Amino acid sequence: MARVALVTGGSRGIGAAISVALKAAGYKVAANYAGNDEAAAAFTKETGIPTFKWSVADYDACVAGIAKVEAEVGPVDVLVNNAGITRDAMFHKMTPQQWKEVIDTNLTGLFNMTHPLWSGMRDRKFGRVINISSINGQKGQAGQANYSAAKSGDLGFTKALAQEGARAGITVNAICPGYIATEMVKAIDEKVLAERIIPQIPVGRLGEPEEIARTVVFLASDDAGFITGSTISANGGQFFV
Ligand code: NDP
Numbered sequence: 606m607a608r609v610a611l612v613t614g615g616s617r618g619i620g621a622a623i624s625v626a627l628k629a630a631g632y633k634v635a636a637n638y639a640g641n642d643e644a645a646a647a648f649t650k651e652t653g654i655p656t657f658k659w660s661v662a663d664y665d666a667c668v669a670g671i672a673k674v675e676a677e678v679g680p681v682d683v684l685v686n687n688a689g690i691t692r693d694a695m696f697h698k699m700t701p702q703q704w705k706e707v708i709d710t711n712l713t714g715l716f717n718m719t720h721p722l723w724s725g726m727r728d729r730k731f732g733r734v735i736n737i738s739s740i741n742g743q744k745g746q747a748g749q750a751n752y753s754a755a756k757s758g759d760l761g762f763t764k765a766l767a768q769e770g771a772r773a774g775i776t777v778n779a780i781c782p783g784y785i786a787t788e789m790v791k792a793i794d795e796k797v798l799a800e801r802i803i804p805q806i807p808v809g810r811l812g813e814p815e816e817i818a819r820t821v822v823f824l825a826s827d828d829a830g831f832i833t834g835s836t837i838s839a840n841g842g843q844f845f846v
Contacts, residue, residue: 609679610825611671613637613718614688616648616656618787619737622814623685623821624654630822632683635674637661639688661688661714662706668721681722683733683825686715686759691789693748704751711755715762723775732775733825736763737817740783740840756781760836767834776833778824783840786811807842 610627614620615636624636636656638645645656655678659670675681689711692703719734726732741749742756760779767777784790784802790811793802803809820839823829838846 607631607633608682608825609633609635609675610683610685611635611637611674611678611681611722612685612687613661613714614639615654615685616645617641618789619782619785619814619817620685620687621648621652622818623687624648625652626815626818626822627683627685627825628652628654630826632825633678635678635681637670637674637688660710661686661718662709664717664720667717671718671721675725680725680729682726682729682731683735684718684722685735685737685821685825686718687737688714689737689739689756689789691749691752693752695748696750699750707751708755708758711752712758712762715759719766723770726770726775727773730774732770732773733829734763734766734770734775734777735821735824736760736777736779738763738779738781738836740781740838740844743781743836743838743846744844763836764834771833776824776830778829778832778834779836780817780820780824781836781838781840782812782817783838783843784811785814785817787814805843806840810841812839812841 610632612624615624616638628634634654659666736759738759739756741753745753763779
């Protein structure tokens with residue numbers, strides 16, 4: 606029977622590529638999103654992948670949303686915590702609201718999504734949790750104290766949970782993308798991108814969402830059963846740990 610995969614922020618950008626790649630690999634896929642109904646409807650029309658709207662920053666909404674997904678698609682075997690936002694500002698100008706929104710979505714969102722699914726994965730003795738962190742969680746980035754803190758927290762969460770899930774057949778891993786060509790990155794000033802960002806990437810280009818998606822498909826597979834607690838850097842050689 607086909608395994609079920611739930612991808613948060615799965616209707617746009619990297620998440621959309623992950624949803625599509627998992628479907629192509631034979632999974633029954635559900636894609637969550639936050640508010641862009643138009644993009645979600647277009648995505649479902651194009652791919653046939655159902656979309657479910659709730660905010661990963663809201664625990665009760667996650668519990669209700671997951672119940673709906675499990676009723677309509679089936680018990681979730683693979684969770685991809687991909688939803689993320691930026692609210693960039695230099696620290697002296699960063700507002701408590703900018704800090705909170707990013708932590709709530711990019712860090713607490715992982716708790717909110719993984720916690721309601723954990724018992725089911727333990728009972729069924731199989732699970733894959735794949736967290737999309739960031740190069741900026743590994744190295745830190747000026748103007749992103751909130752985002753870097755959240756994404757770094759995602760890596761600690763991954764390592765701790767990997768130890769708890771191991772005996773229950775659940776692997777927990779993280780991927781740290783570098784700069785990937787999505788709306789989040791295209792929002793960066795073109796001059797900054799061309800003159801300051803791309804020259805820092807040894808392969809000389811932005812990554813493609815599909816390159817992250819293929820890494821997710823591998824980590825979700827039975828072939829990756831011995832890999833847990835790992836962080837895979839996918840950044841064109843920009844940063845090594
Ligand atoms: P996009 O902005 O293109 O897409 C973000 C997705 O997340 C959308 O589907 C959006 O939903 C959803 N989302 C945002 N907030 C919430 C929320 N509270 N609850 C549920 N869904 C939410 O982002 P990317 O594809 O660029 O990024 C995907 C992930 O990869 C993020 O975690 C990001 O931090 C990480 N990343 C991205 C990099 C890049 O270069 N692009 C580099 C490193 C990491 P909606 O459509 O409704 O708005």
